[in-house]
Amino acid sequence: MPALALGDAEAGKRIVMQGNDQGATACVSCHGADGKGNPAAGFPRLTGLSDKYLIKQLQDYRRGTRRNPIMQPIAAALAQQQLLDVAAYYAGKAPSANAEGTPPDAGRTLALRGDWDNTIPACVSCHGPGGRGVDPYFPALAGQHAGYIQSQLEAWRKGTRHNDVNDLMRVVAERLTQTQIQAVSEYFAAQPAVKPEPGAEQ
Template sequence: MSVAKAQDAAAERAPDTMEARVLGCAACHGAHGEGTNNDYFPRLSSKPAGYLYNQLIAFRDGQRQYPPMNYLLAYMPDAYLHKIAEYFAQQRPPYPPPVAPSVSAALVRRGEQLVKEGDAANQIPACTACHGAALTGREPGIPGLLGLHAEYVSAQLGAWRYGTRKSIAPDCMHDVASRLSNDDISAVAAWLAASPGPANPAPAARGSMKLPLACGSEPQ
């Protein structure tokens, strides 16, 4: 091959960077993991790398079922999944604008109560007690809850409730979701989607709060 042809071939070759490698994620999750307009493709950016890694492993190994993700990750080794998780955890794109709730004002108020205060009578802890006061998650494995579509949040809470999404025992999210009524789920999802994200999306530090219940995936 001539020098000129070799230079042309090198110029056409995609850069070997994580940004280039994760372009396959962009169609569903956005170029920087910021999410898209599709209700069921979540924001990935700024979530703790430990949480993202656990979800990639769960999709690869079949604990979470979504065929495109299961297929995409089927042969990826742990070390590479770590790199993907770390890449998206470091991204800091802005949050999408809040979405006006499609439920009643009373239901939105109920959602705010559950998120900020919980419901002691029904043994439901506040979302902020685990996901942080700013709802940006907590290192190493608790995700942020803002910048997500209401439909996605509702679907995930339903999956936790009915056991189609699982975690290491004791499965705290299953326990919490099982105590929520259908209206509670709609309320929480609507309030979160209608809430603006903070300027700093970084998750809270590990050990910054004591969790209100035992979680197998997030040991104290």
């Protein structure tokens, strides 16, 4: 059974297209008309993510547990209901297939089996088969842009993103080498985006 959307997707669409008059810029100007993002500019794809994950991220930018100079003022300029509405809009859209490049073998091994010599679990053990995501809290990595995935792993290492429950991602990111970060990011970016699995809490 699909979870009840918390916001109004139609109201969300207006903000996504036009922004609001409180200083939130139209989301489409960066995340694209179709929500596919922009790999060169580092703007992530927003389709294929659950409303709960999207709401959490916007709240995390507001409270500063996720620090980013572009997204923090935008999230702060959204009223609570508007935040729920934009999340409902993006969560209701099918994941756009972004698959980029050829997946490197080293990235595949790490993603699917982990690197137990260095106590790194397989990414898919949390992010679902092929990195398709497990709704609502484990975001899809399949078809997300490589440069963005890489930037987030680095953000956890630097501490500019510390919004993960129980430090689940910080622990993983800290153990990865720079070469592994690049390989695993390229691996997931090359996977076709598919609808996430519903998780137990859904």
